[in-house]
Amino acid sequence: MKVVVDCLQLLGGNGYLKACPLERFMRDAKMNQIGEGTSEVHKNLIGRHLMKTAAAIPRHPCLDLEPDQFGAA
Numbered sequence: 001m002k003v004v005v006d007c008l009q010l011l012g013g014n015g016y017l018k019a020c021p022l023e024r025f026m027r028d029a030k031m032n033q034i035g036e037g038t039s040e041v042h043k044n045l046i047g048r049h050l051m052k053t054a055a056a057i058p059r060h061p062c063l064d065l066e067p068d069q070f071g072a073a
């Protein structure tokens with residue numbers, strides 16, 4: 001998306017015209033953020049999966065120590 005937006009900015013008004021192929025590339029790039037699940041919904045799914053995976057990892061015993069048990073001299 002950023003590449004096509006930058007290209008369009010570079011070409012100015014000509015890039016915006018339907019006669020320029022960028023017009024189609026811009027819509028195609030946007031489709032990647034919408035089609036087969038929007039990027040927001042994908043982020044939700046990834047976040048949910050990470051939280052589930054992290055919850056299943058055994059907690060390291062050092063995380064249960066009080067600060068004064070770290071052995072500081």
Ligand SMILES: Cc1cc2nc3c(=O)[nH]c(=O)nc-3n(C[C@H](O)[C@H](O)[C@H](O)COP(=O)(O)OP(=O)(O)OC[C@H]3O[C@@H](n4cnc5c(N)ncnc54)[C@H](O)[C@@H]3O)c2cc1C
Nearest residue numbers: 027030031033034035036037038039040041042043044045
């Ligand atoms: C040209 C085109 C071709 C397509 N081809 C196919 C195809 O071949 N096969 C197919 O299965 N589908 C296809 N689709 C449908 C496409 O997958 C859906 O449009 C897409 O999944 C988004 O769903 P929606 O349009 O119902 O948007 P909505 O679900 O109404 O979303 C609208 C907005 O709300 C946000 N939103 C919705 N729910 C949440 C949430 N829980 N958390 C955060 N944000 C949220 C979305 O991110 C989006 O910004 C096509 C769509 C288009 C436009």
